[in-house]
Amino acid sequence: MDIFTIxxxxxxxxxxxxxxxxxxxxxxxxxxxxxxxGKGMLPSILTIIFAVxxxxxxxxxxxxxxxxxxxxxLVATIAASIFGSITLIPAFIAFPIVGTLVGAGVGVVPxxxxxxxxxxxxxxxxxxxxxxxxxxxxxVRNGLSFVFAILIALxxxxxx
Amino acid sequence: xxxxxxxxxxxxxxIVVFVxxxxxxxKPTLGIDSVKGSAYYLKEMLMIMxxxxxxxxxxxxxxxxxxxxxxxxxxxKAKGALxxxxxxxxxxxxxxxxxxxxxxxxxxxxxxxxxxxxxxxWSVIKIPMLINEFKFLGAEFMIIRWVLTIIAILIFSWITDxxxxxxxxxxxxxxxxGLSINKNACIGCGICANTxxxxxxxxxxxxxxxxxxxxxLDKDKIEEAVDACPVNAIEYQE
Numbered sequence: 001m002d003i004f005t006i007x008x009x010x011x012x013x014x015x016x017x018x019x020x021x022x023x024x025x026x027x028x029x030x031x032x033x034x035x036x037x038g039k040g041m042l043p044s045i046l047t048i049i050f051a052v053x054x055x056x057x058x059x060x061x062x063x064x065x066x067x068x069x070x071x072x073x074l075v076a077t078i079a080a081s082i083f084g085s086i087t088l089i090p091a092f093i094a095f096p097i098v099g100t101l102v103g104a105g106v107g108v109v110p111x112x113x114x115x116x117x118x119x120x121x122x123x124x125x126x127x128x129x130x131x132x133x134x135x136x137x138x139x140v141r142n143g144l145s146f147v148f149a150i151l152i153a154l155x156x157x158x159x160x
Numbered sequence: 161x162x163x164x165x166x167x168x169x170x171x172x173x174x175i176v177v178f179v180x181x182x183x184x185x186x187k188p189t190l191g192i193d194s195v196k197g198s199a200y201y202l203k204e205m206l207m208i209m210x211x212x213x214x215x216x217x218x219x220x221x222x223x224x225x226x227x228x229x230x231x232x233x234x235x236x237k238a239k240g241a242l243x244x245x246x247x248x249x250x251x252x253x254x255x256x257x258x259x260x261x262x263x264x265x266x267x268x269x270x271x272x273x274x275x276x277x278x279x280x281x282w283s284v285i286k287i288p289m290l291i292n293e294f295k296f297l298g299a300e301f302m303i304i305r306w307v308l309t310i311i312a313i314l315i316f317s318w319i320t321d322x323x324x325x326x327x328x329x330x331x332x333x334x335x336x337x338g339l340s341i342n343k344n345a346c347i348g349c350g351i352c353a354n355t356x357x358x359x360x361x362x363x364x365x366x367x368x369x370x371x372x373x374x375x376x377l378d379k380d381k382i383e384e385a386v387d388a389c390p391v392n393a394i395e396y397q398e
Binding site: 001002003004005008009011012015016019026029030031032033034035036037038040041043044045046047048049050051052053054056057058088090095096098099102108112115116119120122125127128129131132133134136137140141144145147148151152155156159160 | 169170171172173176179180183190193194195196197198199200201202204205207208209210211212213214215216217218220221222250251252253254255256259260262263266272276279280283284287288289292293295296297300301304305308309312313315316319320323324328329330343344345346347348365366390391392393
């Protein structure tokens, strides 16, 4: 557990304690609500998790890196963005992968496109996001994130 | 709910189950590897989701709507955007961990723009990951990427705010004049539907509003249902 996760636990537990002292009923209610929330989201989250496990086994990031590295920069950038959108990887795994990519000479542009889409755009989270925020919100957010991921990558390429 | 609707709502789940079945039949080793890979993400999820749910519920009950509107609403301007960046970047966990929190904030009057900022920074600009990014990619890379990403998020959150309106969000999550149900809070007890069946009905495990002309609803009965709800999931504004 990283320090920030621990911090969130600490803050929440303190909050919970204060809440309990101030208003027992309200705190019980909060726990009830959080339980109901968890129950509502659990099937979707489990689906996401098992889909990610599957995708990463069939398409290991290292193989993606090798494939992307052999392409022309433009093709590589688009391919990296698409691969990045399919999978969803936590940032702390994404950084070492992207580090390897840059080190292997793939180039900054495709690597950054990969990094940004990996975490921000998600095919696997699409159904859950749609359920929670509606189709239009989800389409616009993921679409714009995809486009801007490429723009960020191009900007990095120009500067570095 | 009809069977067809149930399939449609759980299409992704069904697909994943079928793919797993197919893989286990054709290539069991690949299936086992996939499950092993998933276990890692399962652990990651279990470390963060319970606490996010509790924190979201606590904030929902203790922070009044006016405060959320003031700090993250439409008129919060630059301060709201800054706060959204801070919320997103100090957080932990994958992007879906941000969903319950963001739904709650939207419901309480946060602007779509600020929600987009929270979701995006939650995924790509993470303070907990600073050391990692620095270690693997270097300081120059990190600083330029952060600056460009923040600019990009500012631009596309503004665009999203222009395109997506509050009416495009799922009905029960809206901050509307009138009646609304906080689906996250609803525990499906059915008291509201019993108290005032003309306004509320049960759909699966949750209460929903009956489609009707708002002016035809009886104010006293609505308030009776609002008071009766054990988790205060019903909101009514005249």
